[in-house]
Amino acid sequence: MSIDVGARLRRVRLIYGLSQRELARRAGVTNGLISLIEQNRVSPSVGSLKKVLDGVPMSLAEFFTINVDEAPQIFYGDDELVEIGSDDVSLRLVAAQRPARQLTILRERYAPGAATGDDALSHRGEEGGVVVRGRIELTVGGTTRVLGPGEAYYFSSTIPHRFRNVGREPCEIISASAPPTF
Amino acid sequence: MSIDVGARLRRVRLIYGLSQRELARRAGVTNGLISLIEQNRVSPSVGSLKKVLDGVPMSLAEFFTINVDEAPQIFYGDDELVEIGSDDVSLRLVAAQRPARQLTILRERYAPGAATGDDALSHRGEEGGVVVRGRIELTVGGTTRVLGPGEAYYFSSTIPHRFRNVGREPCEIISASAPPTF
DNA sequence: CTCTTGTGTCCATGATGCTAAACAGGTTGC
DNA sequence: GCAACCTGTTTAGCATCATGGACACAAGAG
The missing domain is CATH 2.60.120.10 (Jelly Rolls)
Structure with a gap:
């Protein structure tokens, strides 16, 4: 199926302990966009996704590389x-x-x-x-x-x-x- | 600056020896879109980019991981x-x-x-x-x-x-x- | 209790991505 | 010559994204 961008973003955001608004502030986008992306109600443009990830910060390569399923044992x-x-x-x-x-x-x-x-x-x-x-x-x-x-x-x-x-x-x-x- | 999605896509496409139309046909998008993306006239949605890369095929992780700068000399x-x-x-x-x-x-x-x-x-x-x-x-x-x-x-x-x-x-x-x- | 501040979601509207089709240039073969 | 077929580019219009703001809910403080 398609890549679950929403779940990935939510996971990344929570790992870094950020709220939607805080991430949005750092990334220079609106909190609504974060919400919509995480719900997979939109497929963000690469540019937008990059802006969002810059707020973490995390590269697009990292974002698509991380395995959301099997998190390394902590x-x-x-x-x-x-x-x-x-x-x-x-x-x-x-x-x-x-x-x-x-x-x-x-x-x-x-x-x-x-x-x-x-x-x-x-x-x-x-x-x-x-x-x-x-x-x-x-x-x-x-x-x-x-x-x-x-x-x-x-x-x-x-x-x-x-x-x-x-x-x-x-x-x-x-x-x-x-x-x-x- | 921002990720040069256009150059990356063009490189990938040429490596696989595909024309814009052929890639578009395999990906189920229009050739115009491929052209616009490669010229960086649009920032494609993640969904669209994935569709395009599925025509290669190549994962998003691969796409953003490959080093576009040091192209191996052929x-x-x-x-x-x-x-x-x-x-x-x-x-x-x-x-x-x-x-x-x-x-x-x-x-x-x-x-x-x-x-x-x-x-x-x-x-x-x-x-x-x-x-x-x-x-x-x-x-x-x-x-x-x-x-x-x-x-x-x-x-x-x-x-x-x-x-x-x-x-x-x-x-x-x-x-x-x-x-x-x- | 109210007031404040946080959380995430929803909605109308303007901005942008995407499509279909036309366009321009190059190559091949008649 | 020109016709057929390839290439990539451009454009009008429609679909989707992204914004700004309203909304609902929860947790604390006074």
Whole structure:
């Protein structure tokens, strides 16, 4: 069938946490147009679609390339980590099946209530990590989940993300990112 | 600036050797529309562009992904072949600068008495060719034969081989080999 | 409760895409 | 010569897109 431009746009917009009006403002179009496109009530001109995507920003190539069906796995349960270590050195690999990984490991500790800031982070590369102690609220794109000890995450750093300790005890995470930003 | 949809479409269409009318017929649109799009006199709707590309066929993702700037060179003039041989054995390479070549095509010219060297050649892949002018003595493994114009050869490059011009006039061969060694 | 501010949807109208057909130029064959 | 057929371009008119604004609903603040 035809490409579901509407669903794609809606997904992209929500991943970046924008309302129709906010996206419209950034793109220099009307909110009504965003609404009509997302409902597939119109087939936007390439020019219009480009304007809209410039507000994200995202290229037309990216837009038509992203797979809306199978989103890459973001959250991993305790039992979804792959053990690649030995008896005395346990190495449990996150996103083992994800191709072309390049990781730098960090150890992060969050005080109760601490967060990575009011604005969401967004930068090059990919990052992932494991909660060792405490509980952390992680927002990636439009999805939010509270992770506890043993649970993990892995996502592309270009998707806006934010960490916040919602527990009463310190939270500890073993994380990795690439390419190194520090 | 904006994506040059017109140039992209024209390039795609010509790569596939279609006229505006033929593409229009396959796509179920009018030839006028193809013309207008290629001139960037309109910004086609995504739906229309998809219809057009279905006539190729090509996906929207492909369409926006292809690099329209660096069009691979198709035709090479005599002086556009890169010389990689020596004085008495001239090897002129086709599409030398093209990245990720799968094939090495050479126009070889042997001066009278010239040879590829005292030791026999041996490398990966397969190679073959046709003698265009003169006579060449080709030794492959234990077999030797003299080939004249119109005659050809094909063998696995791992078998030791050697070329030698046994005639009194220059010998010219068009050869091909894969994977590329240059 | 009202008022404000956010969300997404709907509608009339002007802007633009798209079609059908005519047009102009080039090549082939009679 | 000209007729037939190809090529890409242009144009009038109709269909569709895109806008600006109204509308309905929900969540908070006072």
